[in-house]
């Protein structure tokens with residue numbers, strides 16, 4: 353949609369019609385949405401519609417370690433902002449973006465999937481499963497972690513299975529969430545409580561796979577007890593307020609963001625550990641960079657799809673995304689660990705960052721795209 357707004361002719365091929373957002377049944381997949389990406393959506397005229405529907409601003413973040421030691425705290429005031437970001441549902445974002453496509457001039461092919469693809473130096477030819485043929489100077493693979501287009505372009509991925517799962521659910525806590533995103537590091541992985549707009553919290557509980565299966569099988573009251581304890585009852589008693597589901601965690605990095613005339617963005621290019629809540633944020637930054645590169649070329653009346661421009665875009669995205677993926681890996685390794693050295697290291701890291709506001713500031717600016 354960003355490219356259509358710049359005046360390019362854009363067609364979107366989507367495999368399934370997104371289910372409409374439901375105010376009554378919140379989507380379990382929620383994001384800690386960063387301010388730079390809110391600005392991206394604002395530029396598309398979509399952010400207001402998302403905020404008006406349901407978005408919880410969070411103003412503080414508290415991170416601490418189960419083995420004691422350090423605690424790190426970020427506050428929007430430290431950055432001179434009203435909030436650090438917003439907690440929003442995936443289905444709401446998709447719903448509002450989808451509704452804005454026709455006005456932006458994006459031609460839709462849905463439900464439709466790419467069957468085959470050929471490319472040469474001039475462009476790409478696609479055949480869809482309904483027989484439609486499309487020709488384009490560029491194809492953008494934004495079809496998720498198991499991207500078909502990436503496969504057709506012959507781009508390999510490097511994968512690492514964390515052997516952890518993220519258990520997600522909504523919970524009610526006896527104390528208010530205080531517009532704060534909370535994260536406690538436990539030996540099995542981080543446990544996050546994200547403030548949700550209706551007073552509930554959305555949890556992401558990272559656990560070794562077998563542990564995740566065990567807590568999913570607990571009855572509700574046993575789950576509540578274990579979760580309250582895992583969270584040190586920071587917000588009092590915790591009570592389950594939705595179903596719970598688990599998703600497997602992996603790191604997956606494509607070997608390139610560009611293959612000829614095919615560009616990879618979002619999870620098609622990179623899947624990262626959810627501990628920093630950056631998956632969707634990194635994907636939208638790929639998009640912002642591409643929009644900026646195309647806008648710059650159009651303004652200077654030069655070829656927006658020249659190979660060297662695509663290569664430069666790819667290099668920037670790849671180095672930032674790989675750095676982020678390995679940084680989250682390192683944090684996960686040091687924090688999901690009972691060993692003495694790891695315990696000392698994270699106590700030191702959290703304590704130091706907590707005591708040095710400029711350091712916390714720097715961390716936060718990077719995470720929020722500032």
Ligand SMILES: Cc1cc2nc3c(=O)[nH]c(=O)nc-3n(C[C@H](O)[C@H](O)[C@H](O)COP(=O)(O)OP(=O)(O)OC[C@H]3O[C@@H](n4cnc5c(N)ncnc54)[C@H](O)[C@@H]3O)c2cc1C
Pocket residue numbers: 365366367368380381382383384385464465466494495496497499500501518520599617618619620626628629630631632633634635
């Ligand atoms: C439980 C959970 C919690 C998460 N929490 C966070 C968080 O707090 N913050 C964060 O930033 N990230 C989070 N993430 C990660 C985030 O969900 C992903 O990074 C993000 O959804 C990736 O977006 P995407 O558009 O690249 O891929 P997807 O969301 O997977 O979208 C791909 C789209 O392509 C379509 N498609 C797929 N194959 C085809 C095909 N062959 N033909 C046509 N269409 C196709 C699909 O229908 C879909 O619409 C979380 C993920 C999960 C699972």
